[in-house]
Amino acid sequence: MVMNMPNWLKQRAFLTPDRSALVFNERKWTFSQLFDETCRTADRLYSAGIQKGDYCGVLAANQPETVFTIYALQQIGATAVMLNSRLTTDEIAWQLHDAKAVYLLYDQEHTEKAQLIPSIQSLFITGIETVSTAAEVRHTFSLEETCSIMYTSGTTGRPKGVIQTYGNHYTSAVASALNLGLHSDDTWLCAVPLFHISGYSILMKSVLYGMEVHLMEKFNSKRVNQLLKSGDATMVSVVTAMLSGMLNELEGDYSSRLRCMLLGGGPAPVSILEACKAKRIPVFQTYGMTETASQIVTLAPEDSLGKLGSAGKPLFPCAVKIDGADEGEILVSGPNVTPGYLNRPDVNKQAFQDGWFRTGDIGRLDEDGFLYVLDRRSDLIISGGENIYPAEIESVLTGHPAILEAGVTGVPNDQWGSVPAAFYVNKQPVSEEELIDFCREKLARYKVPAYFVKVDALPRNAANKLLRRELAKQWSEQDED
Amino acid sequence: MVMNMPNWLKQRAFLTPDRSALVFNERKWTFSQLFDETCRTADRLYSAGIQKGDYCGVLAANQPETVFTIYALQQIGATAVMLNSRLTTDEIAWQLHDAKAVYLLYDQEHTEKAQLIPSIQSLFITGIETVSTAAEVRHTFSLEETCSIMYTSGTTGRPKGVIQTYGNHYTSAVASALNLGLHSDDTWLCAVPLFHISGYSILMKSVLYGMEVHLMEKFNSKRVNQLLKSGDATMVSVVTAMLSGMLNELEGDYSSRLRCMLLGGGPAPVSILEACKAKRIPVFQTYGMTETASQIVTLAPEDSLGKLGSAGKPLFPCAVKIDGADEGEILVSGPNVTPGYLNRPDVNKQAFQDGWFRTGDIGRLDEDGFLYVLDRRSDLIISGGENIYPAEIESVLTGHPAILEAGVTGVPNDQWGSVPAAFYVNKQPVSEEELIDFCREKLARYKVPAYFVKVDALPRNAANKLLRRELAKQWSEQDED
16 A cells, blocks of 8 residues: 655646636735745754654734644654644643744744743744745655644643644545545635644645645634625534624625535534524534544534434444443544554553544434543533633642632533633632632633632542542522523 | 555445446446455355465456455455456466366356366356355455456566555555546446456446446447437546547447546557547546556546647656656556566566556656656556457467468557557468467457568577567558558
């Protein structure tokens, strides 16, 4: 089996040099131009010392220069450690250290944050002016090589670096095309962050399909609606909170050119699905994660109401099964599934069994093989498309001298779908303001609990395991009062 | 790297059970129905003794039962040795013996021929009535497993079995989709033989894409034109001789739903390309072979006149290079390229070098990287889409007691593109009729020379190598007289 492929962007620029590759505000690049910009960026990074095999943090917004940087690292053969720009400097420093990253690439917007990160050589992406040596252009990419790392947290609260190989990205893009089709006039609107797999995977699809990407710096429902109404984009990735905002603002219909609204981040409320049906918006709900290099299970629009609440069926090269007779942990397999977590043999041993990846999520399959996700792994909170792990917040809170123990759960929120709420038992009096300030220092803003609830004791089972579902129940009962 | 995939047809029937899979005259099958028919066929074949790992000859026409048989062998895990039904019994017997095939599956139309093949257990596909044991349904296919064998000849005249793995077929279908796109309403018209890679690959695309195939028993230009005019097919594979016949008959235009006329078998004459342009027919010229599991280089319609005579650029996962400074042997690489010829380590050693497959064809690349095929390997004659190897015919001719030596070359023919012409030096008088009868006994009809020319000596170079190009030159000069 051949494991090498032609260097992706080079091959794409060779095959279809004049096709549109990237649109950002009023600026446009063909694949030939994109490859030129990428090579120039690669030369700069290479001259600054970045070499094949290096792990490099990328702390940057959705900007064309970030796209050039992502592709430039591929040209050099360095691995991109994609950093969530909303993380605190402590969180970023921890991830860079864990990945043994030797460089941190940052853009204008993240200069201040980047310069606070200790023990790493920080490089301002557009600030490297010296080009002493041209980077060697690679002829081939190996599908087994690590392309990117993205961190994800788990029950322990300690984030783990997900290895994404070139093979993972390639097979993910292919599996998606076999599911959603591939039209020569497709444009994918990217209003999700490039540091998430949802955004990064759009870039990989672009180069593999020869497809235009319309990059948006930040999600803006008015602007997204404009682009979908004018027919400038035919595909778009959203999470429920984004779609909800778009529908609220939408007057009239989207263009008939819109052929896929790819909706991630948990099952959508029926009201949204019905609104989409009325507006003839082709919603494809999808279940995926950093570990599956994006989509792995997808629900076609025609099933969205008939199979309400389902995430759909697996992509063609993938499989899903339940560990249990009826409900149980969701196991997935496929060529897009990560080979493992970086430097975590302990975790990998538990997460991978007989070719299956244990997602940690709980679900069931109906008689037609449709997947229903009942509970996200480790009581995962999905807030506006960001994954939040209760254990991570709990571990910060118990680090405060006044707190004895803490339990965090997601509670419903109209704008974000869900937000974290913290329940705590204290040793000494402490104000909510102080707890907020304490969390803000150590946690990205979106992880800071929206609510703090003082309790006498946390609900625990016989084995003393925290019952986060009970917290959620307490919250909803309190809400009804 | 994961090398296993879900069992293709089973997965497809699970994912999109109600989509149309196969149309043949007035009969239709969804993927669910196709899978049922296939399982029934698999049970019959299994009950008749066919097991995983067996090599089974398939001698059958383009009929639904042949499709069920092809998929059924995949279900069992047996390898299909696809036999050109135009071959003589001697030729078929040789291929079956060479492949160590243990069964020969044949249909009604080929009963007589099949029963003449010695030393093999012949099974009439639809004649197996006893079902004693249900075949075990496989959960996965390994991409490295051999799916099919197709024979191709070479310079020695002795055919070689090309190994086509599941991985070859999968990556070929994917590479083609990345090139031609993939629409949910595509229907591929298959009027080429299923025993050729051109036809077999359409079936693999069907199951991998979830796409309808319209199967035609025999090519009929009137019927093909009807289907393309009505919009019942959006894609079709043809060779020049077929397209030429279609254009001659065509009144009016094809439906605007026709989005790909995939044209194989050598560069098309400019007159045909211009006629297609005038009729707005999207012609994709392509270069491929049994060893590349179909397409490997393709020319987009917009380049067909600007790059006249070119076969185009490689598919995304593939590469092409020339062994030589300017003109030279064409080398190709990609995941769709065969791992080798069956049981022929000698030939494989020469044919594969550093990850490249030596096609034997001669070509050049222009400054934009477009491939021009200058001469088919081993003076290959392509006649109406069939490959004819001069050496094979020469070896038959010199077996006749009256013939001293023989040289065969392709000469132009309006209907077939090219037909074989034989030049010979005799030892004793012999009539053309006798030579024709002699050839017909030993060679498939399309290989029997259309012309016999008695000469005093054959053109040879200093190393005594036959100069077949000189023969072609002599013919064209004689033609002008």
